[in-house]
Amino acid sequence: MTPVITARDISLTFTTADGPVHALKDVSLTINPGDFVSFIGPSGCGKTTFLRTIAALETPTGGTLSVNGMTPDAARKARAYGYVFQAPGLYPWRTIAGNISLPLEIMGFSRADRAQRIRRVLDLVDLTGFGSKYPWQLSGGMQQRASIARALAFDADILLMDEPFGALDEIVRDRLNEALLDLWKKTGKTIGFVTHSIPEAVYLSTRIVVMSPRPGRITRVIDSPLPRDRPLEIRDTPEFIALAQQVREGLREGHGYD
Numbered sequence: 001m002t003p004v005i006t007a008r009d010i011s012l013t014f015t016t017a018d019g020p021v022h023a024l025k026d027v028s029l030t031i032n033p034g035d036f037v038s039f040i041g042p043s044g045c046g047k048t049t050f051l052r053t054i055a056a057l058e059t060p061t062g063g064t065l066s067v068n069g070m071t072p073d074a075a076r077k078a079r080a081y082g083y084v085f086q087a088p089g090l091y092p093w094r095t096i097a098g099n100i101s102l103p104l105e106i107m108g109f110s111r112a113d114r115a116q117r118i119r120r121v122l123d124l125v126d127l128t129g130f131g132s133k134y135p136w137q138l139s140g141g142m143q144q145r146a147s148i149a150r151a152l153a154f155d156a157d158i159l160l161m162d163e164p165f166g167a168l169d170e171i172v173r174d175r176l177n178e179a180l181l182d183l184w185k186k187t188g189k190t191i192g193f194v195t196h197s198i199p200e201a202v203y204l205s206t207r208i209v210v211m212s213p214r215p216g217r218i219t220r221v222i223d224s225p226l227p228r229d230r231p232l233e234i235r236d237t238p239e240f241i242a243l244a245q246q247v248r249e250g251l252r253e254g255h256g257y258d
């Protein structure tokens with residue numbers, strides 16, 4: 001299987017007024033097609049920086065990184081990924097359909113193609129019928145679903161998500177976790193997902209990457225034995241609890257939450 005993302009010894013040091021900040025040090029990781037990979041670790045361990053590096057929004061100061069067999073920059077130009085931020089970031093003066101349409105307009109998709117794509121992604125995130133609404137008419141969870149739809153609209157194989165559900169309450173988050181798993185199964189996308197939540201990482205992932213700060217590095221990579229079909233109740237099973245325990249131990253090794 002050809003990996004979608006291969007990182008070898010990635011380092012990234014920011015130069016700041018207070019001296020160098022080692023945001024990433026010797027990060028090596030392989031992500032295969034269809035993987036759901038979560039990045040978990042305390043604040044400042046480089047989760048966001050690593051995701052941004054994959055997306056060519058940051059440039060590593062060392063190491064090599066390939067995305068779909070290309071440099072991250074070439075992959076960005078080839079629209080290899082969709083990116084979902086913590087805040088939905090929808091324009092209030094555009095309808096939901098108008099927001100999803102915007103990147104497609106910039107990329108030059110025809111009106112008919114845009115309409116068809118918007119219909120398809122609204123259906124994927126269960127927002128059929130909400131295209132003509134404005135963001136403020138939707139709940140926070142629905143707005144985040146709309147931002148996921150926007151990231152899916154140009155059909156990239158990779159979806160990069162930086163704590164997309166961090167600002168939502170637990171009940172909404174549970175539902176969105178279920179919906180995201182469903183979407184992942186339907187589309188077969190490769191997903192990179194940043195989270196602070198151990199249950200969220202364990203519930204969603206085929207692979208959990210535990211990171212630690214100062215310098216930002218990977219302390220453990222845990223492959224999940226859980227089946228891809230996961231009802232929410234799986235969280236009460238001994239397998240799930242054992243996996244959560246492994247993540248917790250990984251965090252402790254990195255002195256993450258001590």
Ligand SMILES: Nc1ncnc2c1ncn2[C@@H]1O[C@H](COP(=O)(O)OP(=O)(O)OP(=O)(O)O)[C@@H](O)[C@H]1O
Binds near residue numbers: 216
């Ligand atoms: N543009 C920048 N300039 C200087 N330092 C930066 C920059 N971006 C990130 N950093 C620093 O790099 C380190 C890693 O930051 P990063 O945001 O990747 O961590 P994180 O694990 O995603 O944290 P959080 O969970 O709080 O989002 C931190 O110490 C941060 O202050």
